Amino acid sequence: MPQHLYLNAFVMGVGHHEAAWRHPRTDRHRLLDVDHFVELGRIAERGRLDSIFLADILAVGPNIARNTPSVFEPLTLLSAVATHTRHVGLIATASTTYNSPYSLARAFNSLEHISGGRVGWNIVTSAQADEARNFGGPDTPDHSDRYARAEEFVDVVVKLWESWDSDALVLDVEDAVFADPARVHTLDHEGEHFRVRGPLNSPRSPQGRPVLVQAGSSDAGKELAARVAEVVFTAQRSIADARVFYDDLKSRAVRHGRRASDIKILPGIVPYIADTEQRARELEQEFTDLISPDYALRQLSAVFGTDLTGLALDDRLPELPPESEIEGQKSRSTLVRHLATEEDLTVRGLLGRLGGGRGHRSIAGTPEQIADDLIAWADAGGADGFNIMPPYLPGGLEDFVDQVVPILQRRGVFRTDYSAQTLAGNYGIGGHGAGDRSVLGGVATALG
Ligand SMILES: Cc1cc2nc3c(=O)[nH]c(=O)nc-3n(C[C@H](O)[C@H](O)[C@H](O)COP(=O)(O)O)c2cc1C
Incomplete structure (x- = not known):
């Protein structure tokens, strides 16, 4: 099936x-x-x-x-x-x-x-x-x-x-x-x-x-x-x-x-x-061409909790804090770092890749x-x-x-x-009734 x-x-x-x-x-x-x-x-x-x-x-x-x-x-x-x-x-x-x-x-x-x-x-x-x-x-x-x-x-x-x-x-x-x-x-x-x-x-x-x-x-x-x-x-x-x-x-x-x-x-x-x-x-490129780097750099800064607004667009990403030191979006920071290094992207290239879906x-x-x-x-x-x-x-x-x-x-x-x-x-995750999708077990005291 x-x-x-x-x-x-x-x-x-x-x-x-x-x-x-x-x-x-x-x-x-x-x-x-x-x-x-x-x-x-x-x-x-x-x-x-x-x-x-x-x-x-x-x-x-x-x-x-x-x-x-x-x-x-x-x-x-x-x-x-x-x-x-x-x-x-x-x-x-x-x-x-x-x-x-x-x-x-x-x-x-x-x-x-x-x-x-x-x-x-x-x-x-x-x-x-x-x-x-x-x-x-x-x-x-x-x-x-x-x-x-x-x-x-x-x-x-x-x-x-x-x-x-x-x-x-x-x-x-x-x-x-x-x-x-x-x-x-x-x-x-x-x-x-x-x-x-x-x-x-x-x-x-x-x-x-x-x-x-x-x-x-x-x-x-x-x-x-x-x-x-x-x-x-x-x-x-x-x-x-x-x-x-x-x-x-x-x-x-x-x-x-x-x-x-x-x-x-x-x-x-x-x-x-x-x-x-x-x-x-070509359609994707039309959207990429409309990216404002100053907006995209601030978005990127928010992911790493670090001010990256001064980055040169044709450079590579600098050394950034590892996930263990990120208090905000932990998993997303790792994903973005991997994307930049695995594809050897410039900052401009990275911003282009993030513009559609972060x-x-x-x-x-x-x-x-x-x-x-x-x-x-x-x-x-x-x-x-x-x-x-x-x-x-x-x-x-x-x-x-x-x-x-x-x-x-x-x-x-x-x-x-x-x-x-x-x-x-x-989503095929259970019926309509009370309790049949309970993730916590029963609740407490009845009023009355
Ligand atoms: C599809 C998707 C939608 C999300 N929507 C929101 C949102 O609306 N508001 C929000 O604060 N975080 C949103 N997040 C972010 C996560 O909930 C989470 O804050 C972020 O990924 C960091 O979580 P982590 O530290 O567990 O990785 C979304 C994440 C994904 C994958």
């Missing part, structure tokens, strides 16, 4: 490429147009994609003169998309460093009810110093502290989501029973970072709880993912690297008492699609070449599916959905219609 692929559309503004808003294939005025994002959700749904995903950075970014990473808060925006779609999953990023578990659990549960059970939470610890400065800190908390807080944060959120049994809402008019207190539970959580009594002020969601998604590939990130994540986004540049990551994460999950298939691993790709490979490469792999080719590539990665054991990061939107997503997806469907590796009602159902 061919493997079934899972496909997520990672949608960002008018495209993933950092200069997308300047390319004639985009309409920059749609950056703040809710209908643009509704359209993206509908295109993804037309392609029977599992989900769409919004990232979030809690700061304006390193160089507002050129671009900013996020202008919409993801849950708010996905609420609008939810009311205009029926099947596609809706994954929102939210930080465990700069939120509180109760408010976050509540907001996600609301979107669960609004969307009929199609929500996922991309758990991030917020790696950038600019974000810390918006929340009272002079600098980002240490990496290990952020992940320790994230571990407890996720547990509290899941317990809050599971604090109502699925049959707790009674609504019995005759006997005036609104909810059954025996089926609504307090947590009385008292941990190192949080004290939360519970229960949540919102009944159990249609899919039991949102799907847990994780996107940090450091050691601590992989441990968190292995314990709780159901979908993992990751940047991998070669099949060999992807296989190492895949095997590592799946064996860690098994060590946590889970099945390897409980986690779906989706490396990112930035597809440039055209009728010929030559034309696809380190995610670009593929320029025909629809057949792209489909072949995705299948090869999955067949080699490097991926359960892919995080599709179109360099320009909506056209890049339309091209993928209309030209690549039909090939994957003809080859029997992608669905031709939805068969599930929930996001967990799309």
